[in-house]
Amino acid sequence: MSSDSIHQFLIPLSEASLRKGPNDKIVMSSRVRLARNVRGLAFPGWAKKNERVKALETIQPAVESLPQMKKSYAASMDQLSALDKQILMERHLISREHAAKNAGSGIVVNKEESVCVMINEEDHLRMQALRPGFQIKEAWEDIDRLDSTLETKLEYAFSPKLGYLTACPTNLGTGIRVSAMLHLPGLVLADQINQIIQAVSKLGLAVRGLHGEGTSADGNVFQVSNQMTLGQSEPEIVERLTKVLFQIIEHEENARTKLMEDKPKVVLNQIGRAYGAMSNAHSISSKETMNLLSLMHLGVDLQLFPNLQRPLVDELFIMTQPGHLQSTVTEKLGTEERDVLRADILRERLSKVERPITPPTPPSTGEKVD
Amino acid sequence: MLCNICKQNEATVHLTQIVGDKMQKVDLCEACSKEKGVSDPSTFSLADLLLGLGSAQELEQAGGGAEIKCPQCGFTQADFKKNGRFGCAECYHAFAEGLDSMLKSMHKGVVHKGKVPKAIAQTRDVAEKLKKMQKDLDKAIAEEDFERAALLRDEIKETKKRLEQLETV
Ligand SMILES: [Zn+2]
Numbered sequence: 001m002s003s004d005s006i007h008q009f010l011i012p013l014s015e016a017s018l019r020k021g022p023n024d025k026i027v028m029s030s031r032v033r034l035a036r037n038v039r040g041l042a043f044p045g046w047a048k049k050n051e052r053v054k055a056l057e058t059i060q061p062a063v064e065s066l067p068q069m070k071k072s073y074a075a076s077m078d079q080l081s082a083l084d085k086q087i088l089m090e091r092h093l094i095s096r097e098h099a100a101k102n103a104g105s106g107i108v109v110n111k112e113e114s115v116c117v118m119i120n121e122e123d124h125l126r127m128q129a130l131r132p133g134f135q136i137k138e139a140w141e142d143i144d145r146l147d148s149t150l151e152t153k154l155e156y157a158f159s160p161k162l163g164y165l166t167a168c169p170t171n172l173g174t175g176i177r178v179s180a181m182l183h184l185p186g187l188v189l190a191d192q193i194n195q196i197i198q199a200v201s202k203l204g205l206a207v208r209g210l211h212g213e214g215t216s217a218d219g220n221v222f223q224v225s226n227q228m229t230l231g232q233s234e235p236e237i238v239e240r241l242t243k244v245l246f247q248i249i250e251h252e253e254n255a256r257t258k259l260m261e262d263k264p265k266v267v268l269n270q271i272g273r274a275y276g277a278m279s280n281a282h283s284i285s286s287k288e289t290m291n292l293l294s295l296m297h298l299g300v301d302l303q304l305f306p307n308l309q310r311p312l313v314d315e316l317f318i319m320t321q322p323g324h325l326q327s328t329v330t331e332k333l334g335t336e337e338r339d340v341l342r343a344d345i346l347r348e349r350l351s352k353v354e355r356p357i358t359p360p361t362p363p364s365t366g367e368k369v370d
Numbered sequence: 371m372l373c374n375i376c377k378q379n380e381a382t383v384h385l386t387q388i389v390g391d392k393m394q395k396v397d398l399c400e401a402c403s404k405e406k407g408v409s410d411p412s413t414f415s416l417a418d419l420l421l422g423l424g425s426a427q428e429l430e431q432a433g434g435g436a437e438i439k440c441p442q443c444g445f446t447q448a449d450f451k452k453n454g455r456f457g458c459a460e461c462y463h464a465f466a467e468g469l470d471s472m473l474k475s476m477h478k479g480v481v482h483k484g485k486v487p488k489a490i491a492q493t494r495d496v497a498e499k500l501k502k503m504q505k506d507l508d509k510a511i512a513e514e515d516f517e518r519a520a521l522l523r524d525e526i527k528e529t530k531k532r533l534e535q536l537e538t539v
C-alpha cells in the first residue's frame with residue numbers, strides 16, 4: 001500500500017476507541033516489544049546510510065510477507081510527513097526516536113493496528129504487539145508467533161550464551177519489553193502513587209508517567225514495564241509483570257473505594273469541575289485536557305455520568321493531542337489556535353453529555369473540600 | 371545539586387531505580403532529561419542512561435588500557451562510552467572481557483534463558499545427540515561389542531550429515 005494513504009489507513013478514532021479488553025477500567029492497553037537484529041549487518045546507529053538503506057530493502061519485504069501483515073501499511077520514514085509521524089506517535093505505534101528517523105528506516109503496521117514493526121530504529125527490528133486492556137500474555141503470544149515466522153525469512157544475530165544480540169546491552173537476551181499503560185487516578189488522588197512507584201521499582205520493574213514523573217504524570221497515566229531482559233525466559237518476565245499488575249489494580253480499586261467512602265465530596269468536586277471546565281472552555285491546553293479527561297474517565301468508572309460512555313472519553317484523549325488536532329484542518333495551527341480548536345471540539349462533543357449525578361452521601365462527616 | 375550529565379545546571383529531575391541488586395540514582399537538569407528522553411516512557415530506560423555515565427568504564431578498564439577495536443565493524447571502547455550502544459553483533463565477542471560485570475549490574479543473570487531460534491535449537495539438539503553417540507561408540511568399543519559399534523558408526527555418519535545440512539541453512 002502506498003504511503004500517502006496513512007490517513008485512510010489508520011482506524012478512525014471513533015472506531016478505535018470501541019476496542020475492549022479485560023480490566024480495561026484501569027489497564028488501558030498492553031504491549032510486548034521484541035528487539036531483533038539481522039546477522040552480519042552493523043546495528044542501525046553505527047551503520048552508514050547506504051548500509052541502512054540496504055538493510056531496510058532486505059527487512060521490509062520480509063516483514064510485509066508475514067501472514068500477520070497481509071493487509072498492512074508500509075513506508076520508509078522519509079515518505080512520511082512530520083504530522084504523519086506525530087500521529088503515529090500519539091497512537092503509540094512508533095517511538096519518539098523512530099519519529100525522528102528518515103531514509104533508511106521504516107515501519108510496517110497491520111490493518112488492526114495490533115502489530116507494528118519499526119525497522120532500523122535502535123535495532124534492525126523493533127516489533128510490537130498491542131492489545132486493549134490487560135492482555136500482556138496474549139500480546140506476547142501474538143509477537144512470539146510473528147517472530148517465529150520471521151526467523152525463517154531473516155537470520156537473526158543470536159548467541160547461545162547471550163541470546164538475541166541487541167545494539168544496547170540493556171535489551172540483550174530476550175530483547176523483550178513487556179508493558180501496560182495504567183490509568184491510576186485513585187492512587188494519585190489518595191497520594192499513594194509515589195509509594196507504589198517505589199515498591200514496584202524495587203522489584204526491578206519501571207513505572208513512568210505518560211509525560212512526566214510521579215504525581216505530575218499527565219492524565220494520571222502510567223506505564224509499567226520490565227527492565228531486565230537477560231537471565232529470565234519470556235514467560236517468566238510476563239508472569240512476573242502480570243502478578244505485579246494485579247496488585248497495582250487491586251491498590252487502585254481500594255484507593256477508589258476508600259476515597260468514595262472517606263472523601264466523596266473531594267472526588268465529586270473534582271469530577272464535576274472537570275465536566276464544567278471542559279463543557280465550557282474556549283481555550284484549553286493539551287495537558288489540562290488530559291488531566292480533566294482522566295477525571296471524566298474516573299467519573300464514568302464510578303457511574304456518575306447518566307449518558308457518558310468510555311469510548312467518547314478515550315476518543316477525546318487521543319483526538320485532542322496536537323497531531324490529531326492539526327490533522328483535522330488544512331492550515332498550520334499555532335499553540336493558541338490549537339488550544340481554541342481543542343476547546344471548540346470538547347464543547348461540541350460534550351454538549352449532549354449530561355452533568356454528573358450527586359450520589360446520596362451519608363450525613364456530613366465534616367470533611368474538608370479542597 | 372548539579373546535573374549528572376552536563377554538570378552545569380541545577381538538577382530538577384531525580385530518578386531512582388533498582389537494577390539487579392543495586393540502587394541507582396541519577397539527578398538531571400530539565401534540558402538533559404529532555405534530551406535523554408526521560409519524558410518519553412516508551413523508550414527511556416534508566417539503565418540506558420547510566421550506561422553513558424559509568425558502566426562503560428568497566429569495558430574500558432577491561433582492555434587494560436589498550437584500545438580494543440571490533441574486527442567486524444571498527445567500533446572502539448570510546449565509541450561505546452559515547453553511545454552506550456554497540457556497533458554490531460560481533461562487538462559482543464570483541465568486548466567480551468568486562469561484559470559480564472556490566473551485564474550483572476543491569477540484568478537478572480548473564481546467561482540467556484529465553485527463546486532460541488528454531489534452526490539454532492535444532493542444530494544444538496543434533497550436536498548434543500552426536501556427542502552422546504560418540505560416547506556410546508567409545509564404550510561399545512571398550513566393551514568389544516563390535517556389532518553395536520558398527521551400528522553406532524552408521525548412525526553417527528547419518529547424524530553428521532544432518533548436522534552439516536542444518537549448519538549450511
Ligand atoms: Zn544537564
Ligand SMILES: [Zn+2]
Binds near residue numbers: 440458460
Ligand atoms: Zn562490531
